[in-house]
Amino acid sequence: MSALRESSVLNDLELSRPISFSLEASSIFGRLGKRLMVILRSPGCNYYQRRQGGCSYCGFSLLTEPRRRCTPDEYASQLRYALEASCAHDVDRLEIDLYNSGNFLNDSELAPMARSALAQVYASVPNLALLSVDSRPEFINTPHLRTWLTSHPRSFAPELIEIGIGLEVFDDDLRVTELRKNFSRQDFASAVKRLSKTGVGLLTYVMLKPSLMSDERALSEVVGAAEFAVETAARYRVRGRIALEPTFVVRGTTLEGQAMKGLYSPPTSDLVVEAVTRLHHSVGAVRVGLWHEGLDSLRDPIETTTLQKYNLHQDLSVFTSF
Numbered sequence: 001m002s003a004l005r006e007s008s009v010l011n012d013l014e015l016s017r018p019i020s021f022s023l024e025a026s027s028i029f030g031r032l033g034k035r036l037m038v039i040l041r042s043p044g045c046n047y048y049q050r051r052q053g054g055c056s057y058c059g060f061s062l063l064t065e066p067r068r069r070c071t072p073d074e075y076a077s078q079l080r081y082a083l084e085a086s087c088a089h090d091v092d093r094l095e096i097d098l099y100n101s102g103n104f105l106n107d108s109e110l111a112p113m114a115r116s117a118l119a120q121v122y123a124s125v126p127n128l129a130l131l132s133v134d135s136r137p138e139f140i141n142t143p144h145l146r147t148w149l150t151s152h153p154r155s156f157a158p159e160l161i162e163i164g165i166g167l168e169v170f171d172d173d174l175r176v177t178e179l180r181k182n183f184s185r186q187d188f189a190s191a192v193k194r195l196s197k198t199g200v201g202l203l204t205y206v207m208l209k210p211s212l213m214s215d216e217r218a219l220s221e222v223v224g225a226a227e228f229a230v231e232t233a234a235r236y237r238v239r240g241r242i243a244l245e246p247t248f249v250v251r252g253t254t255l256e257g258q259a260m261k262g263l264y265s266p267p268t269s270d271l272v273v274e275a276v277t278r279l280h281h282s283v284g285a286v287r288v289g290l291w292h293e294g295l296d297s298l299r300d301p302i303e304t305t306t307l308q309k310y311n312l313h314q315d316l317s318v319f320t321s322f
């Protein structure tokens with residue numbers, strides 16, 4: 001399966017190149033295509049930079065470039081570079097995931113001019129089937145969305161866009177206090193309601209065992225969160241899909257401290273497969289996170305290959321010999 005993927009990690013400070021990018025086979029709304037993940041050279045998440053710190057498991061600060069803010073043109077060049085170097089223009093059906101290691105819709109992290117410059121680049125990709133970005137719910141507000149959407153060429157359909165929100169778990173106390181995400185299911189639902197006025201779709205991340213808990217609790221949290229997300233998207237008639245993120249320990253995080261004391265261990269392969277199976281039966285096919293963001297991961301390559309097969313074919317039978 002590795003032959004399906006090209007990747008490049010750039011270590012210089014060339015501001016016209018992203019921090020990293022990768023192109024891999026992918027299922028886009030049930031049809032085969034390729035997914036281009038681009039990690040932009042951005043200053044990172046304001047929420048993480050608070051005095052109290054960010055989400056307890058988050059290692060995205062390792063993928064940021066805090067020394068210099070890129071100009072809109074430099075952001076556009078980074079995306080252009082990834083498209084050209086990966087030969088993504090030759091792909092029949094392309095998903096572009098643009099990550100700024102934080103909140104794409106927060107003006108303090110990515111200025112409206114930078115979003116607009118990026119929009120001019122991806123909107124001109126003829127084979128684009130999906131553009132995916134991430135944001136905390138509070139930045140999914142009507143003025144931000146309107147400004148961004150109106151910065152696209154007239155011919156560009158908002159339905160090609162999807163915004164990812166990390167709901168992660170069902171239980172509000174767990175999400176707010178232990179994961180330090182500081183938003184409730186109600187906040188999530190309000191953001192989805194705001195999305196409903198735009199045509200933009202929703203990707204909900206649910207996270208398997210993001211803190212100390214039993215395996216059974218981990219399963220019930222991801223299934224509960226996914227069911228809530230699907231029901232909420234249906235209520236507001238927003239197109240929605242689910243991404244399962246099996247937790248891995250990133251250096252410098254609260255989770256790493258707990259793991260080093262022997263208190264925490266990440267989900268096993270069996271637990272990941274059980275979570276995929278339960279979610280598949282409960283909310284339909286999900287996309288499983290495969291640790292491509294450029295952060296360290298100790299996952300077994302066989303497990304990764306099998307999960308990639310599931311992602312491509314959305315068929316639980318890939319796990320029969322696992």
Ligand code: SF4
Nearest residue numbers: 045048054055058102
């Ligand atoms: S998970 Fe997202 S919101 Fe939380 S600290 Fe990391 S980048 Fe920021």
